[in-house]
Amino acid sequence: MSISDDELIRLCAESNDELAWEEFIARFDRAISLSVIRTVRQWGVTESHVVDDLVQETYLKLCAAKCRLLQDFAALHPETIPSYIKTIAINVVHDHFKALHSTKRGSGKLPETLEDIEAPAGTGSLGSSEAIEREVLLQEVGRYLEACTIGPDQERDRLVFWLYYRQGMTAQAIADLPGIALTSKGVESAILRMTRLVRQRLIEVRKGKSSTLGEKGFRPAESY
C-alpha cells in the first residue's frame, strides 16, 4: 500500500484534500526547505524568516491553478518529480531576489545574476604562463585518458574523471547526475581506476624525460 508521487499530485490537484496535502508536505517539505536554504544563502542571506517566507511562496507556486505545473510535469515525468519540485523552489528564491533587487536597484548589496554568485574568475587570465601551462597539462591528461580508457563506458568514465578532478564535484554529486548510472561507490571505483592509469602514464612519461634530460630527480627504473 503506497501512493506514488504522481498519484499524490493528482489527488492534491483533484480532491483538494488536506490529508493529501499533509502527505505532500511530509514527502517534499525537506527537499523544498533545503533547496530554499541553500539558494537563499547563495544570495548572501541567512535569516530564517526569509527562508520561511520563500518556502511558503514555493507551496503557493506549486498549488497555483490546481497544481497545473505539477500535474503537467507529473504526467510526463513521474520519476523526476522530487527534482522538479526542488528546481521550482530554487527558482522561486532566485525570482524573489531578482525582483527584490530590481525594486532596490543600487541600494543593496545583492548580486544581480546567478553568475555573480559564483566564485570570482580564476586568477590565471587567458594567455598568462600559468594558464598556458595548465592548458598543456589538461591536454596531456586528456590524451592519456583517451589512450587508456576502453570499453563501452569510456566516455562516461572520462566525464567522471573530469567532473571530479577538474570541476571538483564529489563522487556522490556525480552519481546523482542524470545518465551517469553509477552509485557513488561506482563513481569512486571509476575514479580510482582512471587515476591509477593516468598517474602511471605520468610517471612513465616523467621517467622518460628524466632518463633523457636528467631532470627533476626521476631515475630510470624498474617496471611498475
Added chain:
Amino acid sequence: MKRPIDRHLDDAEIDALVSLPQESDGSRESVAEHDVRELRSHIDACEECTRKVQMHQDAQAVIANLKVSGSEHASSECPGDSEWLQVAAGLLPTVMAKELMVHASQCDHCGPILRNAAATLSDAATPEEEAQLASLPSARPGWRRTLATELGKGPGINPPAHRYHKLWNQGTAWPRWAVVGVACTLAIASGWFITSRLRSRSVDELLAEAYSQRRNLELRIGGAKYGPMRTERLGGRSTLERPASLLRAELLIKEQLSRNPDEPTLLRAEGEVDLLEGNYDSAIRILKRALQIEPDSSHLLTDLATAHFQRGIASDSPTDYGVAVEYLGKTLAKSPDDPIALFNRAIVSERMFLYSQAIQDWEHYLRIDPQGEWSEEARGRLTRLRQKVKDHQQSSNEPLLTPAELSGPDKDETAIRERIDTRFEEYLRVAVQDWLPSGFSAADPKTREQSRFALGLVAELASARHSDTWLHDLLADDDSTSFSAAVVALSQAVTASDTGNYELARRRAAVAQQLFTASGNRAGVLRAEFENVFQLDLEHAVCLSMLGNFTSTQQLAARAIGLAESAGYPTLHLRAIGLASDTELAFGDSSAGWKRAYDGLAKFWAGNYAPMQGYNLYTNLDTAADMLQQRHLQVAIWQQAIDLIDSESDVLLRAMAHSWMAQAYYTAGLPRAAEREYGQASRLFAAAPQTEATLNDRIQAEVWLARLLSKRGESKDALARLTRLKPYLSAMSNNYVAINFYSSLGEVQLDNHLLEDSDVSVRTAVGLAEQSLKSLRSERARATWNRDAQTAYRALVELKVLQGDARTSLELWEWYRGAPLRQGRHRLADTETSPRAVLVPGSVQAPRLPDLQVVKNSLPRLNDRTTISYAVLPHGLAIWVYDDAGVALQWRPGVSGQVALLAARFTELCSDPASDIGTVRRDGKSLYDLIVGPIQGRLFSHRALVIETDGDLAGIPFEALLEASDQYLDEGSSVVMSMGLYYDMRLISGHDFSSQQPVLVVGVPSVSGDQPSDALPDALHEAEALAASFPHAYFLKGNEATIENIEKYLPGAAIFHFAGHAVAVEGQPRLLLADSGNDPQKRRMLDAEALDAVRLRDTELVVLSACATAQGQGAGFAEPNSLARVFISKGVPHVVASHWPVDSATTEIFMQEFYRGLLSGIMVSEATKRAALVIRSRPETAHPYYWSAFSAFGLK
C-alpha cells in the same frame, strides 16, 4: 594478520599512501587506517619503496592541479546559466544532458555552475543545514497541518494562502511569539478536528466508494454499494487508474496507523486496500494480524476469505478457495444472516464445485435481500447455477439407448449417432460391460443380433470419430471358441473395477488376458492387459504408500493416470486421478491432493460421468479439509457429496455419507444440524440390509444423537433413546461400539443426575476398554483404542472429580494416562467376565476398579518438583497439582471450549514469527489466568515444574505463558513436559551428561539431493559442531544417514541428536533420512514404526532438532505417534523436541547453548530453559516463535 615488514608495497598500498578516494565499503583494494602505519614502517626501511611512493605522490599532485581555481567568463559555446539546474535535476532529455555535461566537464565557466547546481539539489544536508531545517516552522506538525488545510481549500488558493502568509510574518499588535503560540494551538486543534472528522467518516466510506467505482472483485466488501464487475488485466496496470477515493483512503489509513499501529479496524482497511490493488499476500498477512488482535471479527474473517479467494484465482491455488469457504463458514456460524458473507460464500462455493452450498446460500441471500442491484446479480447467478446443475443431472441421468432401440426399424441414424457421440465413453463402457457378453453368449438369438449391431455401431464411431480402432479390431477376431468366455471375463473385470472390487477386477482381467491370448485376439489381450496393469499399478502404488515410499508411489500413480488418459478412457482417467489424490493425501501432502481432486472435479462437472465418480473426488477433498481442520468446509463438501448420491440405490452408502456429514457438523460446532444428520443416518441404517456392521453403524449414529440431545438439555430424551438400544448390544461383537455406548450412557446419566447409574455405566465401559487393551499389539491399534475408549475413562474421572475426591480422581487419571504401558499384557482380574456377559443388562455387576495407589506412594519422593496435570473432561477442565505437599484439585466447569480456542490461538501466535508480540503476551496472560492461575499458589521457583498436558492443551508452549507480573513461566522454574506418572516411574535418569559419552549425531541438511531449495546449512553446521565437541561421537552425515545405519548405531548411543528435516505424514512426524539405495521398498523416514525394532535401553537423551517433532496426530506430544512420546515410552528419560516448524539459524544457536549448559552439569530442563533465555535476550529473536519452540520432555 600482521603485514611482513620486508614486503614491498603493492598498488593498493601505494594508492592508500597517496590519498586516492577510498572504496565506500572498504573493499579489498583499500587499506585500513591502522595498516598505513605498517606501510610507513616499511617505507622508512626501504629506499626503493620510498622512491616509488614519492613518484606517485608527485604524479598525484600533478593531477590535483587540474582543478579549476575559479569561474571563467562564458564563451559563445556556453549555454545559458539556467540550463545547468535543469541538467543537474535530470529534467532535460538524456542525450542533451550528456552533451551539456561533457561541455561542463571541460569548461571552467559552466563546470562550477553545474557543480553548484548539483550541490544545491543534493539530498544530503550538512549539520548546519539540518539545524536550520529543524528550526523552521515547517518542521512543526501543527504548521504542516495548517498549511495542508490552507492548501486543501482548492480554487482561489491565493487569497487564503496570503492571509495565512501574513499571519505568520506581519502579525499585528501581538508579539511574534504570541502569534506563533496561538496559531500553533489553533493549528493543532483544527488539525485534530479535521483528522477526527475524516477518521470518523472516511476510511470505510472511501474504500466502499473506491470498490463501487471500480469493482475488480467478484466478492463484496463491507459497506460498498453495488458496482458492475470490471475485468482488468493483471499486472502492468497504470497507477493513474486508481480511483482518488482509494488514494485518499490510503493516506488516511497511513496517517491513522502511524498513531495506532495495532488498531484492527485500520489494519482491516489496510488489508482491503491491498485487496483492491491485487496485493493478496500482503492483504492476507495484514488481515491475519488484525484477526490475531480481534479474533471474533466477522468483518475480518470475510475479508480474509476474499483475500484467499482472490489469491486462489491469481495463483491457481484451489486450496485457497477452501480456506475462504472455511472463514466464511465461521462468519456465518456466528451471524447466519450476514448478507455479505452469504453472497461471498455462494461465489466461492461455486468456484469450488460446491454447487449445493452455493445454491443454498443464494437462496438464503435472496430471502434477506430480495431487492436491489446486488440481489439482481445474486438472482442471475443463482439462475445460471441451477441450470448448470440441472443440465449436468439430465445429461448424467438420461438412460443410454439399448441395443434394441439402436437396431429398431424407425430409427434416425444421424440423430442416433449424435446421441452416442455426446456420451461416447459411456457407450463404450456399456459395450464392453453388457453388449459384448450379450452379443456373444446370450441365449436369445435376437438379443445376440441386436447387441452385435450395437457393438458394430459403436466400433464404427470409435474408429471414425475418435481414432480408436480397439473395438473394431476386437470384433474382427471373434470366431474363436474361447472368445465368448474372454469377453465375459473382461466384462466382469471392468464391472468389478467400477464397483471398487479391484482384486476381483485384476483376477478377471488376468483370465480374460489368457483367454484372448488363446484365441489369438490381440486387441482383447491389450485391453485385458490394461485392466490388469492398471489395477496392479494402483495397488502397487497403495502398497508402497503404506511402506512410506513416496517417490515410487507417486510415479506409479502418475503412470496409471497416463495409461488411462492415453487409452482415451475418461472415466478411468478420473478414477486414477482420485486414487492419485488419495496417495498424495495419505502422504500428508494436502495441497497436492487437493489440487488433484479439484482438477478431477472440474473434469467431472464438464463431462458426463456417473455421480459416484464425483462423490469419490469429494471424499478426497474432505480428507484434505480434515487434515487442515477446515470443519465448515467439510460441511459444504458433504452437502455436495450427499446431493450427488442421494438418488443412489445403495442405502448403506447414503447412510454413511449422512453420518460423515453429521460428524462434520458436530466438529464445526453446529450441533443442531449434526443432530438432524445423525437422525437421517440412523433412519437410513435402519433401512439398509441388517448385518452386524450396519447395526454397529446405526448404534453409533444413535449414540451420537443421544449425546447431542443431552448436550442441549434434552437429557431425558437422550437417556430414553440410549435405553432403547440396550437389547441390541448383546448381539454385538464390537467392543468399541459397546465402550462408546456405555461411556455415552454414563455421561447422559450424569446429565440426568443419576450418579450411581452413571458410575456403573462408565465402569462397564472402562472394563471393556481394559479388555480390549490386552489384545493390542501396535501403536496404530492403540491409537484406535484411545480414540474410542478415552470417553469412558474421562467420564469415570469426572465422576470422581465431581465427588470432590482429588486423589482418587488423579489416581484414575494417571492410570488412564499410563494405559499404553499395559497394552498387550495387562490382566484386570475384575473384568475377566465375558464381554457378552457384561453387556447383558443386569446379568453381572459392573466391574470393580483396581485399588490404585501409585500417586499416593509417589508423593513423598516429589520433593524437588511440582506436577500440574490437566484433564479435559466432558463437562469441564480438571487441574491437579501434586508434590510432596499433597494433591490439590481445581475443577473449572464449562471452560474447555474457551481454553481450546485460546490455546489454539496462543499456539498459533507463538508459532508465527510475524505475529504481534503484544497480542502474544495478551493471550499468554489470559491463558495463564485460565489454566495456571487457579493453582499458582502451589508453585515455587526452586522446584521444577512438571506439566502433564491433555487434549487441546497439548500443543501449548507453556514456557511462553505470562504471569501477572509480566514474567514468562520459565523465568521461575524450569519446565518439563511429562507423559504422566506411570511413564516417569519407568524412566531412569542417569548421571550428569559429559562429553565423553557416546553420541550419535545425524545431519541431513537436504532431502532432495541435488535440489538445494530445501538445504539447511545451519543444520549441517549444528551437527558438525556437535560431533566435534564429543570425542566419541558417531556422525552420520548426508547420504550416510540411512535407516539401516541409525538402527545399527543408535542402540550404543547415550545421546541421539538429529538435525535436519521432519515432515508430517498422515499427521505423524517423521524424520527424513537419506535414501537407502535403489530399493524402493526401503524406508527413508524415521518414525514410530521404524523405532519399534530399535533398542534404546542405553539412550539417555534424544534431541530432535527439526520441525514440529513433538507433535503427533493431534496437536501435542501425548498423541500416540508423537516421536517424543515414542522415545519416552521406549525408556529414553530425556527428549528435547519442537512444537512447530523452527527457524534453522536460531535452532543452531539454541542447540549450542543447550549443550553448553548440559555439559556444565545442569539438568536437561534447566539447559533448555537457559538456551531459551539466551535466544530471548537477543532483540531479533525475542519473539516466542524463536525461543519457545523447543521443550524438554520426560524427566526434569
